[in-house]
Amino acid sequence: MLKLLSSSASRQLYSHVASPCLRISTESSTTLLLQALSSITGSTRKNPREAGFYQKAFFCSDSSNDGAGEVAEAEGKSCEPEADNADTSSRSAIVPTNPRPEDYLTVMALPLPHRPLFPGFYMPIHVKDPKLLAALQESQKRQAPYAGAFLLKDEPGIDPSVVSGSDLEKNIYEFKGKELFNRLHEVGTLAQITSIQGEQVVLIGHRRLRITEMVNEDPLTVKVDHLKDKPYNKDDDVIKATSFEVIATLRDVLKTNSLWRDHVQTYTQHIGDFNFPRLADFGAAISGANKLQCQKVLEELDVYKRLQLTLELVKKEMEISKIQESIAKAIEEKISGEQRRYLLNEQLKAIKKELGLETDDKTALSVKFRERIEPRKEKIPAQVLQVIEEELTKLQLLEASSSEFNVTRNYLDWLTALPWGDYSDENFDVVRAQNILDEDHYGLTDVKERILEFIAVGKLRGISQGKIICLSGPPGVGKTSIGRSIARALNRKFFRFSVGGLSDVAEIKGHRRTYIGAMPGKMVQCLKNVGTANPLVLIDEIDKLGRGHAGDPASALLELLDPEQNANFLDHYLDVPIDLSKVLFVCTANVIDMIPGPLLDRMEVVTIAGYITDEKMHIARDYLEKATRESCGIKLEQVEVTDAALLALIENYCREAGVRNLQKQIEKIYRKIALQFVRQGVINESPVSKVQVGEPNEERAEIAETSTASVENSCNEKNVQNFVEADIIPMDQPSDQIQGATDQSSDSKDAKEREKIECGVSEAVEKVLVDTSNLADFVGKPVFHAERIYEQTPVGVVMGLAWTAMGGSTLYVETTSMEQGEGKGSLHLTGQLGEVMKESAQIAHTVARAILNEKDPENPFFGNFKLHLHVPGGATPKDGPSAGCTMITSLLSLAMKKPVRRDLAMTGEVTLTGKILPIGGVKEKTIAARRSQVKTIIFPSANKRDYDELAPNVKEGLQVHFVDEYSQIFDLSFSYDHSDN
Ligand SMILES: Nc1ncnc2c1ncn2[C@@H]1O[C@H](COP(=O)(O)OP(=O)(O)OP(=O)(O)O)[C@@H](O)[C@H]1O
Numbered sequence: 001m002l003k004l005l006s007s008s009a010s011r012q013l014y015s016h017v018a019s020p021c022l023r024i025s026t027e028s029s030t031t032l033l034l035q036a037l038s039s040i041t042g043s044t045r046k047n048p049r050e051a052g053f054y055q056k057a058f059f060c061s062d063s064s065n066d067g068a069g070e071v072a073e074a075e076g077k078s079c080e081p082e083a084d085n086a087d088t089s090s091r092s093a094i095v096p097t098n099p100r101p102e103d104y105l106t107v108m109a110l111p112l113p114h115r116p117l118f119p120g121f122y123m124p125i126h127v128k129d130p131k132l133l134a135a136l137q138e139s140q141k142r143q144a145p146y147a148g149a150f151l152l153k154d155e156p157g158i159d160p161s162v163v164s165g166s167d168l169e170k171n172i173y174e175f176k177g178k179e180l181f182n183r184l185h186e187v188g189t190l191a192q193i194t195s196i197q198g199e200q201v202v203l204i205g206h207r208r209l210r211i212t213e214m215v216n217e218d219p220l221t222v223k224v225d226h227l228k229d230k231p232y233n234k235d236d237d238v239i240k241a242t243s244f245e246v247i248a249t250l251r252d253v254l255k256t257n258s259l260w261r262d263h264v265q266t267y268t269q270h271i272g273d274f275n276f277p278r279l280a281d282f283g284a285a286i287s288g289a290n291k292l293q294c295q296k297v298l299e300e301l302d303v304y305k306r307l308q309l310t311l312e313l314v315k316k317e318m319e320i321s322k323i324q325e326s327i328a329k330a331i332e333e334k335i336s337g338e339q340r341r342y343l344l345n346e347q348l349k350a351i352k353k354e355l356g357l358e359t360d361d362k363t364a365l366s367v368k369f370r371e372r373i374e375p376r377k378e379k380i381p382a383q384v385l386q387v388i389e390e391e392l393t394k395l396q397l398l399e400a401s402s403s404e405f406n407v408t409r410n411y412l413d414w415l416t417a418l419p420w421g422d423y424s425d426e427n428f429d430v431v432r433a434q435n436i437l438d439e440d441h442y443g444l445t446d447v448k449e450r451i452l453e454f455i456a457v458g459k460l461r462g463i464s465q466g467k468i469i470c471l472s473g474p475p476g477v478g479k480t481s482i483g484r485s486i487a488r489a490l491n492r493k494f495f496r497f498s499v500g501g502l503s504d505v506a507e508i509k510g511h512r513r514t515y516i517g518a519m520p521g522k523m524v525q526c527l528k529n530v531g532t533a534n535p536l537v538l539i540d541e542i543d544k545l546g547r548g549h550a551g552d553p554a555s556a557l558l559e560l561l562d563p564e565q566n567a568n569f570l571d572h573y574l575d576v577p578i579d580l581s582k583v584l585f586v587c588t589a590n591v592i593d594m595i596p597g598p599l600l601d602r603m604e605v606v607t608i609a610g611y612i613t614d615e616k617m618h619i620a621r622d623y624l625e626k627a628t629r630e631s632c633g634i635k636l637e638q639v640e641v642t643d644a645a646l647l648a649l650i651e652n653y654c655r656e657a658g659v660r661n662l663q664k665q666i667e668k669i670y671r672k673i674a675l676q677f678v679r680q681g682v683i684n685e686s687p688v689s690k691v692q693v694g695e696p697n698e699e700r701a702e703i704a705e706t707s708t709a710s711v712e713n714s715c716n717e718k719n720v721q722n723f724v725e726a727d728i729i730p731m732d733q734p735s736d737q738i739q740g741a742t743d744q745s746s747d748s749k750d751a752k753e754r755e756k757i758e759c760g761v762s763e764a765v766e767k768v769l770v771d772t773s774n775l776a777d778f779v780g781k782p783v784f785h786a787e788r789i790y791e792q793t794p795v796g797v798v799m800g801l802a803w804t805a806m807g808g809s810t811l812y813v814e815t816t817s818m819e820q821g822e823g824k825g826s827l828h829l830t831g832q833l834g835e836v837m838k839e840s841a842q843i844a845h846t847v848a849r850a851i852l853n854e855k856d857p858e859n860p861f862f863g864n865f866k867l868h869l870h871v872p873g874g875a876t877p878k879d880g881p882s883a884g885c886t887m888i889t890s891l892l893s894l895a896m897k898k899p900v901r902r903d904l905a906m907t908g909e910v911t912l913t914g915k916i917l918p919i920g921g922v923k924e925k926t927i928a929a930r931r932s933q934v935k936t937i938i939f940p941s942a943n944k945r946d947y948d949e950l951a952p953n954v955k956e957g958l959q960v961h962f963v964d965e966y967s968q969i970f971d972l973s974f975s976y977d978h979s980d981n
Helices: 002-018 020-025 029-041 048-060 065-074 081-091 130-141 165-172 177-183 237-256 258-270 276-286 291-299 303-355 361-376 382-397 403-417 430-440 445-461 479-490 505-509 522-530 553-561 597-601 613-632 643-653 660-692 697-718 735-758 775-779 835-855 884-896 922-931 941-948 966-974
Strands: 106-112 122-126 146-151 187-197 200-216 221-226 468-472 494-498 536-540 584-589 603-607 639-641 721-724 764-770 797-804 807-820 826-830 865-870 904-906 936-940 959-963
Touching: 106 122, 106 130, 106 177, 106 187, 106 200, 130 146, 130 187, 146 200, 146 291, 177 200, 187 221, 187 291, 237 276, 237 303, 276 291, 276 303, 291 303, 361 382, 361 403, 382 403, 403 522, 430 445, 430 479, 445 468, 445 479, 445 603, 468 479, 479 494, 479 536, 479 584, 494 522, 505 522, 505 553, 553 584, 553 597, 597 603, 613 643, 613 660, 639 660, 643 660, 643 775, 660 764, 660 775, 797 884, 797 922, 807 884, 807 922, 826 835, 835 884, 835 966, 865 884, 884 904, 884 966, 904 966, 922 936, 922 941, 936 941, 936 966, 941 959, 959 966
Parallel strands: 106 146, 468 584, 468 603, 494 536, 536 584, 639 764, 797 904, 826 865, 904 936, 936 959
Antiparallel strands: 106 221, 122 200, 146 187, 187 200, 200 221, 721 764, 797 807, 807 865
């Protein structure tokens, strides 16, 4: 067969080459078509037909009817059935040993699930039926490798679009015999079996067939007719035009669809020339049309109609291709947008750099850091300078996007931002300092004195350093604010940080640079913040320093504060020594006992005990009220808080040692007044504003007078004075003077008035008087329950004095008997007493028994009575030995059924032998006693010195007794004139 094919092919080839006329005759429409498509695919073959003939002979076989038609066409003949016959007859001169394709009139029927097979196209199919597969192999062996390929009809009632391709393939071999026969489309293709590998059978379409009848059921074998295209005139303009339109459309689609380009390439290489029918088949086969549309093209034997059908399909393809292109373009644009941006940015950077407008990141940073250190290069320690230089070099070598680069940049940022050797000029003017301290704080003489001493030493030495001042005292006594004043007095920058609850050493000493997000410690942050190397640093709440889980913060603070060590303070992050010796540290604490020993040891403690009522009055009047008034935008003339009201506020609302609560209450009063003014302003606004703007002066004065009078009337009832701003219309000025006054200042005041009216605040406002009668309207009912719960202490009750972190306070010791019986004497304790206080109560019981024995031997009270001793304020834990003398007195009072002296309070630890030992917090206790209207206080003799040091105003009006033995207390408590009590 091959031999025959070759000879036939070569014969045809040579005939073409040899005969020039024949070559001229190749200028047919077929050649034009081929050239058009070849130009689309970019084929470089000069004469594709030459190669095409070899391949045509090989692939499509010279026995093809279509092939014959092509040859006929190529030779300029009309494609008539006769031509086919002529060709057949010409070939019949060679006697074939194997049957030619047109001889196959009975073929095995292969069902195609997806698409029909077009002549000239390959199609691999999977044959799952073993019997059919065996029959195909057998026919291949018998050198008769042909079968009929027919498209399978859709199952009636089932939407083909919802059946998946694999399902279709699976079902296809379930049909057998008649059933399969009925499901096949009548028109199919004679297919050459080119290879069988496993289940895969590769078919090449040859010519159209039509089934006529079924011959065998399994494998399905059918009789077929070979179909020929209807004769057509190849010079027909309409056919030509249609085919050119098909080609033009294909060309457009091919431009965008690379898959199609491959198809055309393969087709032109392997199948050869195009003619009109082939062009139609080709277009339909490569289009994405559905199987029925393709089958329609296959069934169409009228070439013109077939071309039309194909044109429809490729046009549709064209539309799809356009949509596909736009989708692809949109997605591409989206993706490339980012890239473009990046590219443009890079270009911009490069251009800027080229023009010298901008240096790259690294250079810019280096320049920035160098500029920072340049002015103080001499002041920066050599070691630090060296580190900076090393890091700057490192920065240049690092990749800008690396994490190491960022670490180095941050490090340099900190290192160069510190105020190396920059000091604020310290002021050692003692008088000025005194003025500033007095300006900010009332009283606190000890503290101020200590600070002035410190400044004086600094003046003499030329430098103030080396001391850590610790201000201790209850909350709200001004520890923090005095720290701020000291900074102002010394002209140092102020920085405050609280170490309350601080448990991480890294907060003080910084993190090592190796950690992600590492930061320097508070001290380095402080220096960067204040910008000078000699600030005043206030370390707040040092007594509440946390107990560290990662290192001991107290030790880290020690390194920070200790004048011996802090000249070379090493922060973990900076890793270069920093000189903190010029920093003045001031610490604050509520209870100094809680400060770690080594730290306390380095501090100079200045105690602020709290304020007595008198001091609070001054603070409230001269400082708190003033500050609050300003912060609320109220003028001095607009409000009057009477002394009585202030006193009531202090005594009934704010009895704690500090003044923070007092400040809050004053703020409350002023806020309420501010609201009242604004409301009033809104009400008065319209009439007043009308009068004030643009009215003649006389009229204005008149109206102002009238408004004054009317307000006055209403105010008499409300205990609120009417007030008109003095600079506009003084209240006490006679009406005839008003004219002159207003004339003089009319111009400047007009502007002022307008401004006020614009702000919505009326000129005429009422002066608010805050008195004891209306105090509750501003601050509510007193929330403070008096410490003094007995006007006159009953039998068994004595007032003691205690010290707490909140300041001093009075406390009662109460004793009562529960049960009586021979030898039943015992003591039951309540009131959340600590161990020391419980022991103290036991001691008191013993001492009281001894004293009673001595004073009244017949009295068996302590032996026979079961006693209950209680210290009220049961919710507050109490401890300490200083209530010893109070407990004894309470027990004896009950035993003797005699109340103690009126307005007496006492404090002191007692030994078993009745000796009185000293106690702490004399000032706080004295202040607390005064708050509770105590007249007589008993202190241990050892505390006399402390008491004598107290300011006279604290001691004022108090009768104080200092005792060594309990017997003295006994006399003071019980030997009094009954008429006095
Ligand atoms: N002697 C005083 N003269 C004027 N104002 C004072 C005086 N004592 C305290 N103050 C004011 O009281 C307010 C509270 O003071 P500050 O905050 O300093 O108290 P503190 O002792 O630091 O309290 P804490 O222990 O709770 O921190 C501040 O507004 C302060 O100005």
